Amino acid sequence: MPQYTAKEVAKIVAMSKEDIEKLDYETAMSKLEIVVDALEQEGTSLEYGLQLYAVGTLLSKKCSAALDAAEEKMLQLLGTIQNPSEQPFDPEKEGR
């Protein structure tokens, strides 16, 4: 489980949609993990839970989109590897 403090959770909850949009995948992912953990924590108040849900949904969408883009790129690259463009070496030239 991720290690985090209540203060960190509060910071994440306070993030705006624009803030989240600017995050890279790794950061968004680790924040999402914190949110999920906090959400599953017993003793989370209903109101705080709803806030966590709202920010968690945004983070999840962000991560999912990043993964989709990565997957598409990967499949593209795999296609390139499997069909490398044949670039012949210089035709044989002997002599001077």
Next chain:
Amino acid sequence: MSLLKPAVPYPVKVLSVEALTKHIKEVVENDTLLSSVWVQGEISNLVKAASGHCYFTLKDDKAVLKACLWAGNRRYISTDFKNGDLVMVYGSISLYAPRGEYQIVVTDLRPAGIGALYEAYEKLKNKLQAEGLFDSERKLPLPFLPKGVGVVTSSTGAVIKDIFRVIRRRFKNMPIYLVPVKVQGEGAAQEIVTGIKRLNADSRVDVIIIARGGGSLEDLWAFNEEPVARAISDSRKPIISAVGHETDTTIADLVADKRAATPSVAGELVVPVKEDLEELIRQKTMRLSRMMKSIFTIQKQRYDNCAQCRFLVKPSLLVAERRNNIMNLSRELDTGFKTFIDNIKHRFELLNARFMVLDPKSLLRRGYIMATDEKGKVITSVKKLKKGLGLKLGFSDGYAGVTVDEVVKLSEGDK
């Protein structure tokens, strides 16, 4: 003119032949030049004695010189020799008194002409070594895979065929650029230098082989000349030399960035085996794809772990779970309250039962009688009773007025 008058006056002292010879011997053998000298001539009258000593004369058109080679020195001489050979010998002049003959005592013998080349070789080698041209730090690394291979050698003969064959076998479509040159004789060195410079200027080439088959020192001489050494040293592209047999080390071999024992070895050094590389690339490519997929899978799993959180999938659970909690609690409250009431009831009944037992009326019902005096005070002793005293006897359902007839006090023992 008189026959009787000698040209030289009669001597005061006459030397013996021995004394004179001894003097000459001393002069000769103490002379710096004569005690260590190289002399060149043709061998004749060669006698190889059973003892191992050799005797011969060196001659040229104008003079002869007796020579002897002692068995002890002969062992160190690698060159074989026979009558008619033109040789150069090293040794000292000595004088053999019994015969009045001088001769050279030979300590080294080499074919004539080679000596000059050897000397030039040694001189150039020492000079270039002092300049650091052979230093390993100066050696350029060979490219892992060259764009093209330049070869400086003769266009005919086995050497170029070997190089072509080996390179073709290892890397089929490796371009090879040959600069055909004379590899021996007049102008060979200059052609080799030009070849190296030309391939240096050729952008299609990034490694150069200079090669020649085996031969005598004279045959290989072009590769021992300073301009060739300089051209190799100045080359910005690495040069592999494959000159002569492995045992003949030329200056070119020493200056070159890499020396190959044979032209075939040069071919092997210059290009990797294409099939090996292709196999390596295949393996690396597969590994790359596998790793990329695995990284993606791991991240996907990580994401899924979060995305499957029930509150994210079904946020209504946030409320529903709490509602459920409340229902559970109110149910617990109900049962709890009922139990509480039951407990109280139960305790009351217990107390009540105990209380009922203690009630005096229940005693009266069981046949006991309660006596009171006229003031209504319960009488528990006979002490104050007298004959004729009026008492009231209480029963469970009423009372009766009576008078005391007799008082009997029980003794202590009767109690």
